[in-house]
Amino acid sequence: MVILKEMLLLFRHTGTTVIQVTATDADDPMFGNNAKLIYSILQGEPYFSVEPKTGIIVTSWPDMDREAREIYLVVVQVKDMLGLNGGYSATTTVTISLMDVNDNGPTFQQNLYTFAISESAPVGTTVGRIMADDSDVGLNAKMNYSLEDLEESSTFTIQTDPDTQEGIVILAQTLDYESKRRFVIAAEAFNENIDTRFLSEYEFHDRTTLKITVTNVDEPPIFSETSYSWKVLESAQIGTQVGTIYARDTDTANNPIRYSISKSSDTRQMFRIDASNGTVYVANRLDRETTAWYNLTIIAREIRDEQLSSSVSLLITVLDVNDNVPTLSQDYQPYVCEDTQAGELIELISATDADDPVDGHHFYFSMIPDKHINPNFTIRDNQDNTASILARRSTFTRHDHTHYHLPVVIRDSGSPIMSSTTTLTIRVCACQPTGHCPSEGVEAQALSLDISMQILLGLSVCLITLSVLSTLMLAVRKYKTLQQEKMATQELETEEFSEKILSFTVPESSQTVPLRHPRRRERKLCREEVTTSIRMSLRHSHLIGPEDGVFQQFIIDRLAEADEDPYVPPFDSLHTYAFEGTGSITGSLSSLESVTFDPCLSQTRDAGPHLLRLSPWLGATDDEILF
Numbered sequence: 094m095v096i097l098k099e100m101l102l103l104f105r106h107t108g109t110t111v112i113q114v115t116a117t118d119a120d121d122p123m124f125g126n127n128a129k130l131i132y133s134i135l136q137g138e139p140y141f142s143v144e145p146k147t148g149i150i151v152t153s154w155p156d157m158d159r160e161a162r163e164i165y166l167v168v169v170q171v172k173d174m175l176g177l178n179g180g181y182s183a184t185t186t187v188t189i190s191l192m193d194v195n196d197n198g199p200t201f202q203q204n205l206y207t208f209a210i211s212e213s214a215p216v217g218t219t220v221g222r223i224m225a226d227d228s229d230v231g232l233n234a235k236m237n238y239s240l241e242d243l244e245e246s247s248t249f250t251i252q253t254d255p256d257t258q259e260g261i262v263i264l265a266q267t268l269d270y271e272s273k274r275r276f277v278i279a280a281e282a283f284n285e286n287i288d289t290r291f292l293s294e295y296e297f298h299d300r301t302t303l304k305i306t307v308t309n310v311d312e313p314p315i316f317s318e319t320s321y322s323w324k325v326l327e328s329a330q331i332g333t334q335v336g337t338i339y340a341r342d343t344d345t346a347n348n349p350i351r352y353s354i355s356k357s358s359d360t361r362q363m364f365r366i367d368a369s370n371g372t373v374y375v376a377n378r379l380d381r382e383t384t385a386w387y388n389l390t391i392i393a394r395e396i397r398d399e400q401l402s403s404s405v406s407l408l409i410t411v412l413d414v415n416d417n418v419p420t421l422s423q424d425y426q427p428y429v430c431e432d433t434q435a436g437e438l439i440e441l442i443s444a445t446d447a448d449d450p451v452d453g454h455h456f457y458f459s460m461i462p463d464k465h466i467n468p469n470f471t472i473r474d475n476q477d478n479t480a481s482i483l484a485r486r487s488t489f490t491r492h493d494h495t496h497y498h499l500p501v502v503i504r505d506s507g508s509p510i511m512s513s514t515t516t517l518t519i520r521v522c523a524c525q526p527t528g529h530c531p532s533e534g535v536e537a538q539a540l541s542l543d544i545s546m547q548i549l550l551g552l553s554v555c556l557i558t559l560s561v562l563s564t565l566m567l568a569v570r571k572y573k574t575l576q577q578e579k580m581a582t583q584e585l586e587t588e589e590f591s592e593k594i595l596s597f598t599v600p601e602s603s604q605t606v607p608l609r610h611p612r613r614r615e616r617k618l619c620r621e622e623v624t625t626s627i628r629m630s631l632r633h634s635h636l637i638g639p640e641d642g643v644f645q646q647f648i649i650d651r652l653a654e655a656d657e658d659p660y661v662p663p664f665d666s667l668h669t670y671a672f673e674g675t676g677s678i679t680g681s682l683s684s685l686e687s688v689t690f691d692p693c694l695s696q697t698r699d700a701g702p703h704l705l706r707l708s709p710w711l712g713a714t715d716d717e718i719l720f
Contacts, residue, residue: 107155111141111189114148116171118181131176135184137167150187159191160228195233199225199282201301206280208262208303212270213310220249220262225282225299227258234258235285240278240303248276249305268307271343276305313401314340314350314393321391321407323373327381328414335364335409338371340393348395355390355404363387364409373407381411382447415507417447419456421515427482429489429497430524439470439482439519444503446511454478455506460499461514470499470519482517489521496520 120127132148134141140154150167167187174180201223208221227234238251238260250265260280283298317339325335342348352371354364364387365376371391387409394402427440444456458480460472469489473481482499497519504512522530 107152109152111150111152112187114143114150114169114171114185114187116148116183118173120173126174126177128173129175131172133170133172133176135168135170137165140165141167141189143169157191159193160197163191165189165191193230193233195229195284195286197228197233198284198298199227199236200299201225201282203301205302205304207306209306209308210264210268211308211310212268213312214264214268216264216267218264220264220305222254223260223262223280223301223303224258225260227284232286233284236282237285239281239283241281241300249278251280262303262305269343270307270309274307276303276307278303278305309344311398311401312343313403314342314395315403316340316393316405318405320405322410323407324410324412325375325379326412326414327379328416329375329379331375331377333375335373335375338366338373338391338405338407340371340403340405342395348397350393351396353392353394355392358388358390364389366391379411381413381449382417384411386410413449415448415450415505415509415511418511418513419444419446419454419503419505420513421445421501421503425517426520427517428520428522428530429484430522430528430530431489431491432524433484433489434487435484437484439484440517441479441481442501443479446505448505448507450507457504457506459502459504461502467499469497472501482519491521491523494521
């Protein structure tokens, strides 16, 4: 049995070797013709033939086309004994497949492709697909597409789908129905691999026409610029025009536009816009130091269809104006040591300014112009936005001054020039050897010592006050206890008791006046009038004698005060009253006959001789003492 295998052949002309088939015979090739073989074709003509002695199969048809027939079955017979009668034979089948060559070019089935696309379609949108046929297969069937109209091909582009070999037409630029509504473009398909042995260059491509129609869409307004950037001085008055924004409706209707500023972008309403023409004005006072720039959103909306709107960004930069005075950069606390020498540096100061000039800040430091020169300190401008405060003399003492005041004038270089004056307080300090002022100087130490003494003194006064109050409270409590015990004892005594009266006769009068018992009070004096009377009596005591009515009233007031005051010693005690008269070495006591009106009781009372009560424990029960 002869085994043959399938082969792929590449051929074009007749006589091309396809394959060689070989058969074997077991007979002895050296004896007769038993082993001599002859090959012939039983099936496969006229496309193929076989050489009788070698078994080589060759092509015998000049125009074999894979696209017409790809597979052929060739039956080959072999006989021994040179094919004579009586010999043996065998057959085999050879399957021959024609391998493809690039002998066909792409061909469009349509001469015209029409597409439609909206003018609002974004870039990258697929417009449509075109397809060219190629009878070849594999690499020979791969093709590319191109658009040949150079003027309009920039609006569209075409790509090849690697799976389907289709041409995909893609939008490359935005469309505008109002400017161009139709595109006519030539498309070409061509093979990627070209073999000039089979086709010429002109046979490897084909062309067709693309007609693309743009459909109209009602579009929102379009601004003349993609963004706006303006500048305005911070000193601009309200109503100053900053600039104008322009937008238009690109549709054929050309609807009117209304402008507005987005409230979210201008919360403080620093600017306003004319709704009809898009002019922007200053609406509030500007301050660059507060806000240096504004990012606004301007909205343009069609009046007839408010749904159609668009927006644009507006950046307004506020330009600086020299409207802030320079100030010291920090709160300086300078001090001068007692042993400071003339020309020695006291403090190095600098300044700051809220403005932002284009050329940068430059400050000038000086003292207040005056006809008198400061004898203690001077200011030296270092021309680098700093200044040095120097001592003009030596040896400062705290006994003379604890601090000095030095006004400093600072000017900027803006237009107009702005200036400010700051007064520095320079303290005199007993510095350490290193020149350091401990604990913020001597003034702070003295102040701390004064505060400490005040605190100690206050605490001492509080302690003394508490002690006195405690003692008084104990005395009052003890007095109340004794008073309660005495009242209990008096209730047990008989209502009728005798009064022992000690009498004392004054030369001018021999009248005896009994002492009043505390339960027999006839009237109640006003506290205010008693106090006033006491003061008047004391004030004039050196001018009156025992006969005067003032003296008598003085005695009456003392007696009434003792009777009414619950905190004086109890009634059973001896009350003595002395009055130092004028013109007497030993003084005098006297009762004066007078009548005194008591406004609190609306009645009169005899202010005769006054009696002193004598407590029972003194041995006088019903006696009276007259003086």
